[in-house]
Amino acid sequence: NAGVTQTPKFRVLKTGQSMTLLCAQDMNHEYMYWYRQDPGMGLRLIHYSVGEGTTAKGEVPDGYNVSRLKKQNFLLGLESAAPSQTSVYFCASSYLPADTEAFFGQGTRLTVV
Amino acid sequence: SQQGEEDPQALSIQEGENATMNCSYKTSINNLQWYRQNSGRGLVHLILIRSNEREKHSGRLRVTLDTSKKSSSLLITASRAADTASYFCATDAGAGRRALTFGSGTRLQVQP
Numbered sequence: 001n002a003g004v005t006q007t008p009k010f011r012v013l014k015t016g017q018s019m020t021l022l023c024a025q026d027m028n029h030e031y032m033y034w035y036r037q038d039p040g041m042g043l044r045l046i047h048y049s050v051g052e053g054t055t056a057k058g059e060v061p062d063g064y065n066v067s068r069l070k071k072q073n074f075l076l077g078l079e080s081a082a083p084s085q086t087s088v089y090f091c092a093s094s095y096l097p098a099d100t101e102a103f104f105g106q107g108t109r110l111t112v113v
Numbered sequence: 114s115q116q117g118e119e120d121p122q123a124l125s126i127q128e129g130e131n132a133t134m135n136c137s138y139k140t141s142i143n144n145l146q147w148y149r150q151n152s153g154r155g156l157v158h159l160i161l162i163r164s165n166e167r168e169k170h171s172g173r174l175r176v177t178l179d180t181s182k183k184s185s186s187l188l189i190t191a192s193r194a195a196d197t198a199s200y201f202c203a204t205d206a207g208a209g210r211r212a213l214t215f216g217s218g219t220r221l222q223v224q225p
Contacts, residue, residue: 004155031211031212033212033213035215040122040217041217042201042215042216042217042218043156043201043215044215045207045208045212045213045214048208048211048212050211056208056211058207058208058212059207090155090156092156092213097205097210097211097212098143098144098205098207098210098211098212098213099143099144099205100161101146101158101161102146102156102158102203102213103158104155104156104157105155106154106155107153107154107155
């Protein structure tokens, strides 16, 4: 009953460093999403995927890249981290696009100094 | 831009009281969902209401939807301290209806 698992849970980066956030789901969902949550702003969509091998831009994609080489995994990459990318990142998956409940991971708290 | 906006931003009540949160959205929707987020945790789905429904119940939760006013409300009856969390509405208006768009949330504090 793992659901959606995100790694790591916490990370501190220096400006300019790179890192990859991993999201794994065991529910055989086609749709996967990356959101960021900032204080007072709710969740904003970064990138999403409608199936293995596909990705698309969301509302705030700049500075991020994604890959979905396997159906169960959705990776979010930061090539050159900036302080503005300090945030809590959430991965989610769903069976249908926005028409059924989404399942969320526990989040990754990223601080860029 | 965010599709849903919750009101109030923060709400503090006593245990046993009812809590009402409102959500307004901008564009047409097929469905609207409510999620709860405990501090430091991920979001958990509470309830989904479709555009052809006006009211839906789940345990102590009651959700209404008024598509003519583009608004929804979430009522939690007989609140408990464990209901303390942030509550978000989400619509299916994101990414060409392929993703949820979230509001900024209501922080609910239930005092024991």
